[in-house]
Amino acid sequence: MNACWWLIPSWWKQPLKKLPTTFNARAETIASSRFFKDAFERRRCLMPVTGWYEYQGKAGHKRSLCFHLPSWELLAFAGIYETWQSPDGEIVTSFAIATTQPSQAASKIHDRMPVVLHPDDYSEWLDPENREAATLERLLTPWDGALEIYETTGFGNSPHNEGPECIEPAGAAGQVGCSRRAVTWRAALASCLGCKCFLASARSVSRCFEHGKQAPGNLSRTTSGRRATLPA
DNA sequence: CCAGACGTTGTT
């Protein structure tokens, strides 16, 4: 499914610029929050990723740590999605990912983390009838058993920067193995998503999903017309 | 009753 990362409730009427931070939904309140409730009760989804970053430290000089499976296989975040109609009548599908307390390993880096679902739990999460507290407690505890963590160069810490360089390990910039690994996972994800290529970051993902079409509002905001271009 | 909120922690 094509969707933008930053959930827009179906009832939202103000300009998108006024939409609060809804790209993440706290697992603790996802069932009760007016922003997320509708989606939680009807529209669950999986967000496929090859990995993600957690940041550590103070603004300006943050360490960026990458979480991923040893093989860079896809893993899935617990997500919810919505459809919203813009004033122009355009139907926009958007989503949020659930976040929760960090696993023991992740807690050394950050105080929150995305809910990573175990493959055995995918179907259970996807059934929106599953709303029982105990079930949710179990589902919304991140599975991190097989995850590897390494520090990146921090190149991706700036939203101006895109591409495979973002996941290069610290102290190993320029090593062939790193970029080859990056190329591999990008190709794998693009193939999985059925699009021609995959560029890192939320903005690029939405653009990729849209096959280059500009997404509305602030969901694909770029800086001063400087846009990442999709390779042929 | 009704205006107003409704959210999270994303990098510079």
Next chain:
DNA sequence: GTCTGG
């Protein structure tokens, strides 16, 4: 759309 708070 629906709940909270004044």
Next chain:
DNA sequence: CCAGACGTTGTT
């Protein structure tokens, strides 16, 4: 350089 504008005169 880059953030921010980019428009006109309506209705209750």
Next chain:
DNA sequence: GTCTGG
């Protein structure tokens, strides 16, 4: 997308 203004 492109121009203006700070």
